[in-house]
Amino acid sequence: MSASLRLVRQPGHGAGKVASDFSPLLGDAVRYAVDGTAAITRVTADDLAGHVRRFGDRPRATGGAGTELVDTLEEIGLSGRGGSHFPAATKWRAHLAAGGGGVVVANGAESEPASAKDTALMQLRPHLILDGLACAAEAVGAVDAVLWLHGGAHAARSSMVRALGERRAARLPDPAIRLAVGPDHYLSGESSAIVNALSGRPALPGFTTRPAAVSGVHGMPTLLHNVETLARTALAARTGAAHHQGTSLLTVADETGRTVVEVAPSTPLGEVIEAVSANRLAGGEQAVLIGGFGGSWLTWDAAALLPADENYLRAQGISLGAGVLLPVPDDACGIAVVARIADFLAASSARQCGPCLFGLRALADGTAELARGQSSRRDSRRLSLFLAQTVGRGACNHPDGSVRMIESALATFAADVESHRRRGSCLHPGSARSFPIPEPV
Template sequence: MSSEILWYANRATGAVCLVLFTVVVLLGIAVRLRTRLPGLPRFGTVALHRGLSLSVTAFLAVHIAMAVIDGYVDITVLDAVVPFVSAYEPLWLGLGTVALDLLLAVLVTSLLRERIGHRTWRALHWLAYASWPVALIHGIGIGTDTGTDWMTWLTVSCVAAVVAASGIRLAHSARASRRTPRSPAPHRRRSPHMTTTTAFTDVYMSPRLLAPGGTAADLSTHELRYGPVAYGDPDGLLRTVAESGLTGRGGAAFPTYRKLVAVADASRRAGRVPVVVANGAEGEPASRKDKTLLRLSPHLVLDGLQLAARAVGAGEAHLAVEDGASYLESALAQRHDPLPVRIVRLPKRFLSGQASALAQYVSGNAPLPRHQRPPVRERGVRKAPTLVQNVETLAHLALIARYGADWFRSAGTPAQPGSTLCTLHVPGREVRVVEAPFGLPLNRLLPLREASAVLVGGYHGTWIPAAEASQRTLDATDLGAGVLAALPTDRCGVAETARVLRYLALQSAGQCGPCLNGLPRIAAAFQALAIPGPQANTRQDVARWAGLVEGRGACHHPDGTARLVRSALTTFAPELDAHARGLCTASDLTPLLPIPNEAH
């Protein structure tokens, strides 16, 4: 290949790199502004941004190769990657090398995004803004076409486009920062008739979800505190939710973005308009977080419900609750939402909030779980694709829509961003609902020095020894219903578990073998273990039956019960040994965990 051809190829690829790099920067700004370009499908802007980024890399590789191969000037591979070492035009060529290194850093960290965390990736991604002007100056300083009419117009056009887009981006950021809520001063409020709902600054965080002071927020107070929410861009919202890393707060911790997209996709395949159900059932007796949230911040939940409905294209929205329906209907009457919301009053049962049972009840049937295939997201309320989303998740969604993914991720950990509501049970204290960031040590939420064990996640959760709990942090994977209960050393964990298992057996739907036969048998055997005396093979039988019921139910009720059983057999093994010898180490028989309609 002649030197002249290489020279022309180098000039051409340099100009193409400038144009493509400019377009990539503009598309990056468009993605941050949640802009959907005309004619592009959902997430088309993001896909185009990524595709052109790879194209820039390819043309840049060709551009560098042409410069190294061309023997007219002495440029080595080392000169192309190490700044300011070239004998030929060290300043201008060095700036091009700096731009290349910055761009490579952006590309490599993008490939490692899942490993390094969103916050680190976002910080490094800003290098793209630095790389573009450095590359531009490199081209002006070293390019042989600098000063020609066509190159001047091309350069001016690229600069004008990036400056204009950056100005729009900065203005948008300034408006968003003015809308971000100020952290209110901490309050303490205690009442024998009210769940404590405020945060304590020495332990938790400034409240995001809950109205400060334990006072319910009406619509005007809500809008004053959080500002308005825009419903107009579902694709932009989905991108922001994906970036935020929000997961469900109903127990499964499933990524909210994936759930929203799955319902939207199922709707498109089936040709049916989807339904959205806000799940505020909270059939878990030990949990009060959803009831507290709905009482103190109902409009945050209702905002999230409208946003979710808009994101999936729903034509129907419901809010399902056991208590507080009249209050929520009053809250709805204050609003002028684009999609009407119907309040559904649920019977007070443990399984009423199970997704398929909830879909059945909204459809006009009994609130009984059905088999897990097809899932509710494909065939739910009246056989339409249905999004069932916990009310706390929807409240987080409303905040993310206002303040963005970075704000949401400023709490929690890179792997588990954000905060969550927890119901805390400590003997001698009233039950409290608090908001805490993921990653917070459990010993800052519960006093563990006088505890023997902690129940994490509720009645479908796990018992863990207090010593182990003191080394753990708040973790979405095992938090379940958001319940944390400290069992004192003077209580019997076997007796507490027996009470819960009896309740769970009575609350089963009785539609499958594990619920009809397995759970009652496990509950009766565990009740026998709770009474000091000979155990024969009862402990081994309980462990074996727990394995038999798991994974065989119409819903996950047997699985959650088996999880609790196995953890109790392990955590309370010393107490079970004492019971086998006819002894019980407990000196206080007062129940810790609430059981509805239990006779004492």
């Protein structure tokens, strides 16, 4: 695929030791099928020698270098790429303020079915992730460094295991890193679920009043980052803030598969999607789901010109989240896609919190009625009530994401929602040409 070269704009400055100027993390786009973790395009993982050739040796992050690294992360505004986009430096500082030590975790449990960017990164750049984990462990003085993966993520796991072996064999000055494998269900990649699992409890989200960085695994400060966040940490440790390139890894998910690309912040989202999946279309796109299943729907016209820039999007009330772009073409029923996602999210509830267990089910039933054109005015009032009663009511953010997805859908597909309600018919009937929503694990 040459898509990524066209997508990534010329950066304003040189990139220091980093080999690739335009796509510091990924290189070319990587394609995956609609499910599974095995890439369709040929991917070759960097072995340790290749990794060092490409990026150089890992800088140490002990003592003053650690403090410097936190400053760098703050300066470049690195945010959590698992979806929250929480400022990384804030977590590190909270961890250090809580006394440091404790545990660092690299979260490679990519639960978003439409996303493949973490898998791509683990398959292509395992050493960069491990570099970031090692830097984080050194900077906060962690006593335990863990790589957390889904049990079913075989391709990513074998790549990471091989990389860990290479590093041990080469006797790199790394803190000891251990691999922990969790269940495959959607919420086992949620941070409090990981903290629970590593503390010997079931891998389910928990209710906490203190962040994991203050009190996490076994009550110790726990620094938990998505693998992409850590890979970017490893880059930042090498380049410093001055040569930083603020790219994003995005996954474009359509019915032909999932394509992972790396784009500069100035790239319009419409351009990203068209470069990857425009050829399949007769009539163009109708709308895009941005972020993930718990993300926001936007009409194509509203989304196409938005830049892939988290700070810009945040000001508009949108987030790149886990980097998913899920386009729905003009000849497909967007509300049907919304209903299937709502059902997936309801079935993926950890079933611990009443409002999530019953609220998401009620929301899924409500959107399914709407998709079938069997929703009365009373039903739509009930749907609004259930949305208001579900948001902010869980131990984790799972219900909030579901509410965001459905509320934004009602606004984005407003005309079609009205048509479903009044006439029981769809304004965009025809194909089912969009990313197939899987059955929940």
